[in-house]
Amino acid sequence: MSETRAINFGAGPSALPQSVLEEAARGLLNFAGTGIGIAEISHRSKEFAAFLAEVEELIREQLNVPSTHTILFTQGGGTAQFSAIVLNLLARHRLLHPDLKDEERIMDYVITGTWSKNAAQEAGRLGGAKINIAADARVTSSDGKSFDNIPPHDAYKFSQSPALIYYCENETVNGVQFSHDQQAPESFPFHLLPKDALLPLVADYSSSFMSRPIPRLADHAVIYAGAQKNVGPAGLTIIIVRKDCIVDVDAAAKLGAAPVPIGLAYKSFAEQKSMPNTPPVFSLYVSGLVLRRSKALGxxxxxxxxxxxxxxxxxxxxxxxxxxxxxxxxxxxxxxxxxxxxxxxxxxxxxxxxxxxxxxxxxxxxxxxxxxxxxxxxxxxxxxxxxxxxxxxxxxxxxxxxxxxxxx
Ligand SMILES: Cc1ncc(COP(=O)(O)O)c(C=O)c1O
CATH class of the missing domain: 3.90.1150.10 (Aspartate Aminotransferase, domain 1)
Structure with missing residues (x-):
């Protein structure tokens, strides 16, 4: 079989380890010795529940996720998170600052490529707050219009008390990524962020998740990633969310925040162990196998x-x-x-x-x-x-x- 497999340099969905695919093929016929295939078994079965708990632990352990943060599994990809982040964090901001008018609420976006641009566009579409473009890499590009750089630190202008601060760690389309060397001019300027122990800092890690450690993970409110690059098949989104950002969205709506659809509310996923509805069972399975393998490798x-x-x-x-x-x-x-x-x-x-x-x-x-x-x-x-x-x-x-x- 291996002779016929191409080397797939695709950007996502992308290559998966052959040993995992072979194991997944066996799991399609018989998951965890149940005699039922993974695509057929109930997500409420004890075997699947145990597997899901293991997937969470594999991420927590390998990325050193502290107990201040919960790990959620959802569907809808990065695109659903463009909306979910805005709705959940605006609800949080409403609960913290009920008296502010919409135009006094601010969401900071750092734009370094296509995906952060799309995320900011969705935030604008949803409304409920003003958008501050904290930095736009096109301004510091070689031709004034391309996404060909990470802006230097003096190009950032963060707001004082924003509802969220958003950046995309690796821009898959443009090939631009923040440096993990904190001394490098291309690093994310953590030192310029407003001083707040519970900063609403959000990072899209879709195309670099699990590829190396995440700098300052504990300082983030939300880190999310679609699985379909380094982790598994499309269909699964992994969200690491600080517990203060899992808020009562209905209480916020009573104070005037936008209602949050149940399938996007972090609270419903957190309260029901990522299973308020049927999770992407197969994608979770393959991702779990990839993460087990990754742990075994170091x-x-x-x-x-x-x-x-x-x-x-x-x-x-x-x-x-x-x-x-x-x-x-x-x-x-x-x-x-x-x-x-x-x-x-x-x-x-x-x-x-x-x-x-x-x-x-x-x-x-x-x-x-x-x-x-x-x-x-x-x-x-x-x-x-x-x-x-x-x-x-x-x-x-x-x-x-x-x-x-x-x-x-
Ligand atoms: C960095 C990044 N963010 C967001 C997305 C959108 O993700 P999805 O297609 O899962 O909605 C992608 C897709 O490739 C991506 O690479």
């Missing part, structure tokens, strides 16, 4: 080391291609993502040749997002270092061939 520190080597190798060959005038990275180097590396192949027809050559070697899904173009290499956890080496070798070969062609 957890997020293991992946941090491997992912660092993987991205260093790809950026190195990209740099060589740039020196030859054949490749061009889309992102300023200190802002480059570990997970999604976006670049152009320069020259008439060259990109098509690049993609066709990769495809012939079984390397797929390298075409960039339709809004950006070019090439996007996604290096999620399931992409091995050996597979990365194969891609790098292919790119080196491609560069050599193109150099010969252009010199002849």
């Amino acid at each position: 957890g997020v520190s293991y992946y941090e080391a491997v992912n660092q080597r993987k991205k260093d190798k790809v950026y190195a060959v990209l740099g060589d291609g740039e020196k030859l005038g054949l490749l061009k990275g889309y992102v300023k180097r200190g802002s480059g993502s570990w997970m999604n590396i976006v670049f152009e192949v320069l020259g008439e027809g060259t990109e098509a040749r690049f993609l066709a050559g990769a495809e012939a070697k079984g390397m797929k899904s390298l075409k960039g997002h339709r809004s950006v173009g070019g090439i996007r290499v996604s290096l999620y956890n399931a992409i091995t270092e050996e597979q990365t080496d194969q891609l790098v070798a292919y790119i080196r070969h491609f560069l050599a061939e193109e150099t010969v062609t252009s010199n002849s």
Whole structure:
């Protein structure tokens, strides 16, 4: 079977470890020795309840999630969280400050790419507060309109008592990511945030969750991620939420906040162990298998080391291609993502040749997002270092061939 599997560099849904897929195939027929497949078994069965508790523990342990935070599992992807975060945190703000008018409530958004832009747009659509764009990376970009950088610290203007402060840690489409080195100018400016022990800081970790430790995790109010990059199949959203942000949304509505649909209220998920309704059973199952495997390998520190080597190798060959005038990275180097590396192949027809050559070697899904173009290499956890080496070798070969062609 393995000979026929492509190396899938797709941005999500994306590659999953082969051993997990094989185990999941067995679980589809017979889950936990019950004789019932995972897609058929009741989510209220004791076997599934035990599995769900284990999935939560696997995340808590590997990311060091403190007891101040609850882990919730929902559906609806990142997109549902664009809305859920606004509604739950505006309800919280209403309970804390019942007398403020809507125009006096502020939500801070840091915009560094397509996904944070979309999140801010949804916040604007829902209303209930004013939006302050705390920073917009387009302003500090090379052409004034691209998402090609993480803004320098002096570009941020946070509000004093916002209902939420939002950022996207890794912009999957644009290949831009905050640096985890707190001294780097491309790090998230935690030191500039208003001083508040219960800061409503929200981070979208959809495309970097479990790829390495999360800096200052305990200082966040909400961290969320769709599973479909590093963790499992689409359909599952993982939310780490500080307990003070799980509020009585109905009490807030009585004070004038927008009513929160039951399927988006953190409280209903927290009170019912993430099962106010049927959870995405299969997606949770595969994610649990991935997380078990990740723990056995050494957890997020293991992946941090491997992912660092993987991205260093790809950026190195990209740099060589740039020196030859054949490749061009889309992102300023200190802002480059570990997970999604976006670049152009320069020259008439060259990109098509690049993609066709990769495809012939079984390397797929390298075409960039339709809004950006070019090439996007996604290096999620399931992409091995050996597979990365194969891609790098292919790119080196491609560069050599193109150099010969252009010199002849
Ligand atoms: C960083 C990020 N945020 C949000 C989303 C939207 O997630 P979903 O498609 O699960 O709604 C994506 C999707 O790729 C993403 O990469």
